[in-house]
Amino acid sequence: MTKTINKQPVWLKLALRIFSIGLLPTLTAYPALGAERIRFNYGILERSIPISSLETYARTGKVDENLAAYRKYVDKKQLAQLRKVLLTRIPLNQVEVSQFLYTPIGERLLEKLGKVIQTESNLSGFYAIRAALILSAADQKEFTLLNVLSKFPASAISINLNQSLAIAESLQNLVNQTQNAVAFINQQSQQKVTTASTLKTVPLMDLGKTGSFNFSKQTITLNDLSRQRRFPADIYLPTAQTPRPIIVISHGLGSDRTSFAYLAEHLASYGFVVAVPEHPGSNSQQIQALLAGIADRVTNPRELIDRPLDIKFLLDELTRLSKSNSTFSGRLNLEQVGVVGQSFGGYTALALAGAKINFEQLKADCPALENTLNVSLLLQCLAVNLPNAQYNLSDPRIKAAIAIDPVVSSIFGQASLSQIKIPVMIVSGSSDTVAPALTEQIEPFTWLTTQNKYLALINGGTHFSTIAESPNATIPVPTQVIGSSPALARRYVKALSVPFFETYVAQQSSYLSYLSPDYVNTISQQPLPLSLIKSLTSEQLQEAFK
Known part of the structure; x- marks a missing residue:
């Protein structure tokens, strides 16, 4: 038989x-x-x-x-x-x-x-x-x-092997394709290094080291009456004589504004004003409320709309404070603004950059949700419960965006991501099992049509590698889920975000040479080798899969 x-x-x-x-x-x-x-x-x-x-x-x-x-x-x-x-x-x-x-x-x-x-x-x-x-x-x-x-x-647990083998086959296909895509990206990055090394004349600094600016931190409370939404934000203010560019950081689901305090401090040390809001419907307090029985869901679908609006409101408030508050007067350059976000925050950053919620893509993908191995679709498909409308989530003040482990494949899809016009960097961990690298970052990178785009791949990085543990964490993340050397992954984020925002937000073209495989090769270390590419097509991916 x-x-x-x-x-x-x-x-x-x-x-x-x-x-x-x-x-x-x-x-x-x-x-x-x-x-x-x-x-x-x-x-x-x-x-x-x-x-x-x-x-x-x-x-x-x-x-x-x-x-x-x-x-x-x-x-x-x-x-x-x-x-x-x-x-x-x-x-x-x-x-x-x-x-x-x-x-x-x-x-x-x-x-x-x-x-x-x-x-x-x-x-x-x-x-x-x-x-x-x-x-x-x-x-x-x-x-x-x-x-x-x-x-x-x-009396017994029965494992349905028909279902198990189908899942195993799908999983193996995803693993194989991801490995092939990762190998191709690493190869392309190394080829660029070999070519660039013959042209290199000026040694590059390690931008993962702290910059020269001193800074202070102010905490403000924002109250958006139109949405009945009240939330705090930490503002890191460099000591400088002229208005400084602004970077906004958006945390992920279940995190809070302390999760990327290390990045906020680092960017502030390079002279950026850094604003880190707390998204009240999808932060650690929301998870605490869920576990205490006060809330009945991980997050409300409305958070998909409220998160970008939080940042738009924050920028409006900073504009007001720059005119009325001596602490902020003359210190904010609201013509030069960048945004960085992780996971749900990565979605937030790309929504502000110009990607619109794609209800047609969601309609196609979400009915098959029970068959997917992509856990992030559980979050993305919450959007099907929203009224199908044209939400104005982008902000023209945003000049560049970094999305770390973003969840975007269905909520944006190719049609929406291709509408982004500003510079974008996507940071991906090859061992991400929450927002799989291939489906949520590598393939979506091929959909971007903006002229200046970058894909940074942390080999061995997980969904939690770049997140610092918050003192307010409800549930500690197990070490085996975080993966190895999280300090190294965070160092990469610091070392890449500085030249990206210096180049495309502060308009300092001298930093462009740092956005290269050559620079990445100088900071890359085991056990999490780092690669960087500037272009990738769907045809190249399909060839890599073979």
Whole structure:
């Protein structure tokens, strides 16, 4: 009936590989599971592993006879990863888990998992997964995947291999294409370095080091009565004799204005006024409200509109203060403004740069949301709940934009991103699993038609590499999610943002030579090598995929 390899069906070999290196990391990211046995079902065929065998291995490192039969299908590294995953404590409590799992996004994730992880009657595991998670989270010290297994309200966990293999195939295709695209970008960046090195005559400084300007910080409170929206903003003011260019920083979902304080201080040390607003409907306080049961969702769809409007209102307020407040008088150049944002803030930056919400693209993409591996679409597709209108989110005062790990593929799509006319830099992490590099940054980069565009690729960077941990963080981000050397990733952001904004906001053309693969090569370090390209076409990507 099925082709065999080493007397084991091909599907069973794939099943064990999926379970050891595919499904378990997924279930750790969105914790799930429990019972006496885990069964792998493929049509009328079935194989199973006792939960007790996994527990014995996790607790002692010993592989019993039940698990030994499958050990030859995974290597030692994967087995060690399995053990770590089973015993890693999940840093959430019962209330936090309950609140999230009853939100629309939480339920969407449960629906997706429920098609793969089922009860012994092959019914959706939606309710069983939720129950197991909530029950396990009651014991916070032992809230691990292994503990969740013991709370699963059924005698067996059934893994639907048809669904699993489809997910695995899609995942493998995405991984392969991403690897090919990343290899092509790295190759192109190195080729430019080789060419440029023969022409280089003046040594370049390390702009990741602190600049020469002193600065002070002021916190102001803004109150937009038209939207009933009140929020604070930190303003970093360099000590200077002339009005200085302004850079606005927009934080990501669940972060706050302290998450990029390191970048604000760095830019201020180079003479930029830096304004960092707090977006009240999508900051750390919103997540706290969600986990406390005060809010019923991760964020409101209206945040997609309010975030850019926050920055437009902030610039209006700075204009007013420059005329009426001695602290700001003569210190702000509102004709030279740039914006930088990360993740949801990356969306915010590109909306201000001129990209419009693309309801046609959302209409095409969002019905298939349950089949996607792109978690960021859960956020982007909130826009389908907005009235289909022409929202005025761009701002002509913005002269250049940097988007770090932006979420843009569906909410903007090619049609909207191609309308941006100002200089843009996209910063991407090749190991981003929240906003996948290929679909959210690399392909969207090919859609940009603006004359001055840059793609900076942090090899090995994750969605959280460039974010400094906030003292107000509700949930600490696990080290394995942040990835290696976050300090190096943040240094790259500092070293690239200075010449980009000096060139395109402050109009200092002498910094243009820093926006080159040659400069990037001088600051690139292991374990996160950095590449930079200025052009990439969809045809080149398709060729790279081959």
